Amino acid sequence: MSVMASMTSPEHDITENSKIKIWFRFVPREDWLPYSTEGLWATRLSEDTARLENAPFLQDGVAEGETVRFTTDADGLHWAKELVEASGNCTIRILPVPSGPLGPSAQAVHERLAPFGLGGEVFSEDLPLVAVTVPADAELGQIKALLIRGQEDGWWHFEASCVTDAWRNA
Structure with missing residues (x-):
């Protein structure tokens, strides 16, 4: 393994087709699970887009196969910003x-x-x-x-x- 490869973590890898987790923020529903975020697996398509690879349990309005744009915070977490392309699913x-x-x-x-x-x-x-x-x-x-x-x-x-x-x- 090269020194450069050992310094790159999966969270900061911008290689296309790598698996990353895309996080969504939402207001928890009353009388339901108390979560305000959900992470979905995705395949990175570019520096700031990814295709969702699983169905959400909590986040409304998205489905597996959708392409979303995201930003990456200082901790390396990828936060969904907007839907880029609907999947039809x-x-x-x-x-x-x-x-x-x-x-x-x-x-x-x-x-x-x-x-x-x-x-x-x-x-x-x-x-x-x-x-x-x-x-x-x-x-x-x-x-x-x-x-x-x-x-x-x-x-x-x-x-x-x-x-x-x-x-x-x-």
């Missing part, structure tokens, strides 16, 4: 109802979404909140119908935190 959050037919099972949520090729990340074992990316070319009407039916049947609560016109019209 949607972000849906699903929280199973503990007393419902699925119980508090994130796995059961995954099983219901599997026929659509959808996966998702789980916040934690104690809070089985599932953040799902719905691709722009997915069967939006059928997915939306399943989510509504699941909520009506007491399986889960869900929210669409980043949607497109195609989702709204499905």
Whole structure:
């Protein structure tokens, strides 16, 4: 390893296609998790832009695949400034109802979404909140119908935190 390479940390690396964490600030919701920031993994595209690589649990208005512009603070943290290019994807959050037919099972949520090729990340074992990316070319009407039916049947609560016109019209 060269001396120059050993002096460069991942936080300060401006190499394109490197993985970085993009941080978002927001006002915490009343009666919800007390966080005011969320970090999302991203692929750096340039000195000040990156493409988000996972679905947010807390930040509204962005989805996996979006390109954002960021600034880097003195501590090397990358803070989102603005959306540069929308992905066309949607972000849906699903929280199973503990007393419902699925119980508090994130796995059961995954099983219901599997026929659509959808996966998702789980916040934690104690809070089985599932953040799902719905691709722009997915069967939006059928997915939306399943989510509504699941909520009506007491399986889960869900929210669409980043949607497109195609989702709204499905």
